Structures are given as structure tokens and as C-alpha cells.
Amino acid sequence: MVEAAGPREAETRAQDGLPVRERLLAMLAIGLAMTMAVLDGAIVNVALPVMARDLAVTPNAAIFVVNGYQIAVTAALLPLASLGDILGYRRVYLAGLAVFVAASLACALAPNLEALIAARIAQGLGAAGVMSVNIALVRFIYPHRMIGRGVGNTALVVAVASAAGPTVAAAILSVASWPWLFLVNLPVGLTALAVASRTLPATPRSGARFDGLSALLNALTFGLLIVGIDHLGDPGGQGRALAVLAAAGLVGVVFVRRQMRLTAPLLPVDLLRIPAFALSMASSILAFAAQMIAYIALPFYFQDVLHRSSTEAGFLLTPWPIAIALMAPISGRLADRYPPGLLGGIGLALMAAGLGAIALLPPAPEALDIAWRLALCGLGFGLFQSPNNRVIITAAPRERSGGASGMQSTARLTGQSLGAALVAVIFGLTHGLGTGTAIGHALWWAVALALLGILTSVLRRVPVR
Numbered sequence: 119m120v121e122a123a124g125p126r127e128a129e130t131r132a133q134d135g136l137p138v139r140e141r142l143l144a145m146l147a148i149g150l151a152m153t154m155a156v157l158d159g160a161i162v163n164v165a166l167p168v169m170a171r172d173l174a175v176t177p178n179a180a181i182f183v184v185n186g187y188q189i190a191v192t193a194a195l196l197p198l199a200s201l202g203d204i205l206g207y208r209r210v211y212l213a214g215l216a217v218f219v220a221a222s223l224a225c226a227l228a229p230n231l232e233a234l235i236a237a238r239i240a241q242g243l244g245a246a247g248v249m250s251v252n253i254a255l256v257r258f259i260y261p262h263r264m265i266g267r268g269v270g271n272t273a274l275v276v277a278v279a280s281a282a283g284p285t286v287a288a289a290i291l292s293v294a295s296w297p298w299l300f301l302v303n304l305p306v307g308l309t310a311l312a313v314a315s316r317t318l319p320a321t322p323r324s325g326a327r328f329d330g331l332s333a334l335l336n337a338l339t340f341g342l343l344i345v346g347i348d349h350l351g352d353p354g355g356q357g358r359a360l361a362v363l364a365a366a367g368l369v370g371v372v373f374v375r376r377q378m379r380l381t382a383p384l385l386p387v388d389l390l391r392i393p394a395f396a397l398s399m400a401s402s403i404l405a406f407a408a409q410m411i412a413y414i415a416l417p418f419y420f421q422d423v424l425h426r427s428s429t430e431a432g433f434l435l436t437p438w439p440i441a442i443a444l445m446a447p448i449s450g451r452l453a454d455r456y457p458p459g460l461l462g463g464i465g466l467a468l469m470a471a472g473l474g475a476i477a478l479l480p481p482a483p484e485a486l487d488i489a490w491r492l493a494l495c496g497l498g499f500g501l502f503q504s505p506n507n508r509v510i511i512t513a514a515p516r517e518r519s520g521g522a523s524g525m526q527s528t529a530r531l532t533g534q535s536l537g538a539a540l541v542a543v544i545f546g547l548t549h550g551l552g553t554g555t556a557i558g559h560a561l562w563w564a565v566a567l568a569l570l571g572i573l574t575s576v577l578r579r580v581p582v583r
Contacts, residue, residue, distance in 0.1 A: 135261035140317050144259045145268070147314035148252055149275045151215050154303050154310075155245035156279035158222075159187060161287040162238075165296045172296065175231045185348060186235045190242025191249065192340045192531050197333040198250040199524025200384045204326050207251040207258070207523075208318045214247015215314065219307035226297035241300075253511050254523035258319045263454060265512060270450015270504035276530070277442040277503065324382065332384040335373035340528075342366035347539040386514070386521035395513040395522070397574045398506050401462060402529035403536065404571035405469070405502055410537025411564040412438075412473060412495065415557045422553045424483075437489045441496025442503075450504040458505035459578035465505075466575060468498025470568035477561040502575070509578065537564075 136144060162169075162184055170180040202210040221241035228234035252272060260268035290298055346363035349356070377383035390396045413435075420431035452461055472494035479487060507526055514522035541560050548556040 135264070136259050136317075136319060141259055143313055144255075144317040144319070145271060147310045147317060148211075148255065148259075148272065150306055150310035151211075151218075151248045151314070152252055152272065152275045153279045154222075154306055155191075155218065155248045156276050157283050157286060158241065158245065158300075158303070159191070159280075159283070161283045161299055162187070165287055165291060165299055168291065168296050169234070173231045173234070179231060182235050183231075183238055185345070187238045187242040187245070188531070188535070189341050189344050190239045191246045192344055192528065192535075193337040194243050194246035195250045195528050195531070196336050196384055196521075196524045197328075198247050199254075199521050200333075200382075201328060202251040202254060202321075202523070203324045203382070203521060204328055206323050207254045207321045210247050210251050211255060211318060212311065212314060214244045214250070215307060215311055216244070217241075217247065218244030219303060219311065220244075222300040222303035222307065225300040249527040250524045252523060253507065253526050255318060255321070257511055258321050266453030266504060266508045267447070267450045269507045269511065270446050270448075270453065273450070273500075273503040273507055274443055274446035277446060277500065278439055280439075282439065326382045329380065329384050332373070332376060332380070335369060335376065336384060339366055339370040339373050342369065343532075344535055347535050386525060389514050389521060389525065392513050394509055394578045395525075397578045398458075398462075398509040398513065399525060399529045400574040401466070401502075401506055401571045402510070402526065403533040404567045404574065405466060405499065405506070406530050406533025407537035407540065408469065408473065408564040408567040408571070409495075409499055410534045411541050411560050411567070412476070414538060414541045415560040415564075416476070416492075418553060419557045423557065434485065434488055435492065437493040438496040438499075441493040442500040445497050445500025446504055449501045450508075452501075453505035453508045456505075458509045459576050461505040462502045462575035462578075463572045465498045465500070465502030466568050466571045468501065469495050470498070470565050470572070472496075472498060473561055473565045473568060477558055477565065502571075506575070537567075 135141065167180075169183060170176065173180070198210055198214065218241055221237050221244055224237035225234060225241060228237055253269065256268040256272055257265060287299060290302065342362050343366040346359050346366055349359035349362065373385065374387065377385045377387045390399070416435060417431050420426045420434050426434065449461065449465070472491050475491040475494065476488075479491070510526045510529075511522050540563060544560045544563065545556045548559055
């Protein structure tokens, strides 16, 4: 005789994912919003010279259009993830998406640099609302046995959008002015809002109080950290950069000590005590730093060393994101069946091999010589990312999914910032030795980071559940 399920068991089963149709629509909404949020982190870089001319400002001043967005996203991720735990992930996601769409319109209509920077900061806050809880929502959209597949689909969107940013920007600017970089978000964002409001699942609320002081300390810590990292590559501003980083460290110590006294910390230090979670975070930072080094260094290699045009350089880079797009869904399915530490270690080993092979390219390589090496990097990164993200979200208790999701996005942005700073520092230290030498050093640093990521990945002992 089969025993009837109790109310709590019945509720748990009812919440184990959405029906197939609703699941597909919910993931469509998440995919559209994540594409916009990630694209807008990279798409503006290409247009900065044009913006500077149109707004009659210096290039150095125009850089704040990029930095303002990056700082806002990084500083707001964990506070908004905490709000997701308190108010429900659906509410935070929809509010973030609405702010992002409205801020996109404000960016397009900005009459001067100050208004554009303010709108970009607002846009970054909206993007943080989307990024902070997207993986947490995946945990409620997909059945538990299929979480790896859902994480893989999200990783696919993030990887392709990150890599496609410069190409999309160039395509838009070839037929329209820079405000259209933001106006294209309106129809996409409104569509995502309409679909998300109907399909995203309601999630439990913790009932805890929002810690405003922790949110302020978090914003100061990560804001100062990003500013300091960004200035490390400036030969004349390294002293100031070190002072800013020291200030970030001091505020960070106060922030962490406060979190350790709280039962529901904004910075999930309790989750970092879980070995699998902490090692997955470290692996993510290392992998994204290695990838960002290559993404920044290779265009210089193609254009300044191989003397290819910017269009040719764009085409030469495409095997990497294409390989990620092919591997991410496969690795998501593998993550539901095999140990994630093993899959992640194999993926980073492939990526390290590809990066090393790029560093050892002959003086005048053919396009095919370059393509297979970049494809190997992309296959390795794609194999690594989905299993790693699956561990980050499933190692945390279900009610702490928001904190885990915010940490996952924070790890990605921190890794990318560190990678960019490393390239700037390496280029500065090797100034005068030639572009090819500087790029070679940068690529070997990327190899070293990927190898270190293998170690943190295989140290995990996480059974597939």
C-alpha cells in the first residue's frame, strides 16, 4: 500500500519545476533579459570614440560610461540577491528588468555625458536585478534532476552574449547612430517583461529584514575594488590604484566581520564555509580571468602582430564563442549525470591546452591554425562552466538560492575585472619589449590561471544528486 504524501511533501513536489510549456517561456524571458544585461556590459566599448566626439568630451571622461555600469552591477548584485531571498526572486527580477528598460531609453535620450553616466548607473542597477537571481529562478523553473540542463542553457546565453558584444555593436553602428545601441533594448525588454510576468514562478520568501548597512559596506567594498583594479594598468596612476585597493581591503574587513555575526548575511559567508561552494567560486573567478585575458590580448595579436583588419580579427575570434555555444548545452546534461569536479577539471585542462597552443603559434599562422586552437579553448570553457554553476547553486540550501545566484554572478564579474587588470599590468610592465612579447606573457598567465582552476575544480567532492 502506498502511503499518501503529507502536505509538505506534496508542496515540494508541486514546486519541482514548471510544466514544459511554461518552462520554455520562462527560460525565453530569462534568456532575453540576460542577453541584454550581458551585452550592455561590452557593447558600449566599441562606441566610446563616437560617443566622446558627439558629446564633446575626452576619451578618459567617456570611459566612465563603461565603468559606471560595471561598478553599479558589481556593487548591487549581492544586495539584490538578498532582496530576492526576502521578497521573492520573481519580484526582484521583474523590477530589475523594468528599471533596465527604462534606463535604456534614458541612455538613448541623454543630452550630455553626465546624464548618460547617470542613466548607465541606473541601467547597471537594473542589470544587477536580472543577474542576481537568474540562477536562483532556474532552480525553481527546472525539476531538480534537470537543473544542470537549465544552468547550461543560461551559461550558453551569457557566453554567447559576452563574446558577441563587439560584433553586435559594430553591426548596429554600421547602419545607425550610437543611441540605437540602447534603443534596441526597448522591444526586446518589453517582450521579456510581458513573458516573464506571466511565466516566472513565485518563490518562497525568507521574511528576514534587509540589512542596509551591509548593503552600503558591500557597495563600498566592490566599488572601490573595481575602481582600483581599473586603474592598475595606468602607469601614472598605480599609486592611486594601490591606495584605492587598500581602502577596499579595509572596508572589506569591516564588511566581512559584520557578516560573520549575522544569521542571514548579505555576503553569504556561511555558504563559503561549504567546501564545494567555495572551491567552485574560486574556479569560476580563475576561469573567467583566464578567458578575459585572451579576449583582450588576442585582438591586439591579430591586428598589431598579424596585421589583420578589425573585421578579420572579429572573424578569427568567432570559433571560441561558437564552441562554447555548442558545448554549453551538452555539458549541462553531463552535469546532471557525472561528477562536476571531474567535468570542470577536464574542461579547464582543454582550455589551458588551447591557450598554450595559441601562445606557441608560428610567426605567420594560417587561419585554420588559429581556429582550432580557439575552438579548443571554447570547448574547454563550455565544458567547465555549466557543471561549475550547477555546484554553486545546488551546494546552497534551497532557501539561500538568491545568495548563491548573486555570488555566481559576482565571481564572473570579479574574474573578468581581474583578467582585464592583469592584461593592463602585463602590457605596462613589458612596454618597450614589443606587442608580441607582451601578448605572449599575457597568454601564459592565462594558462597558469586555468591550471590553478583545474586544481580548485578537482578538489571538490560533490556527488551527483
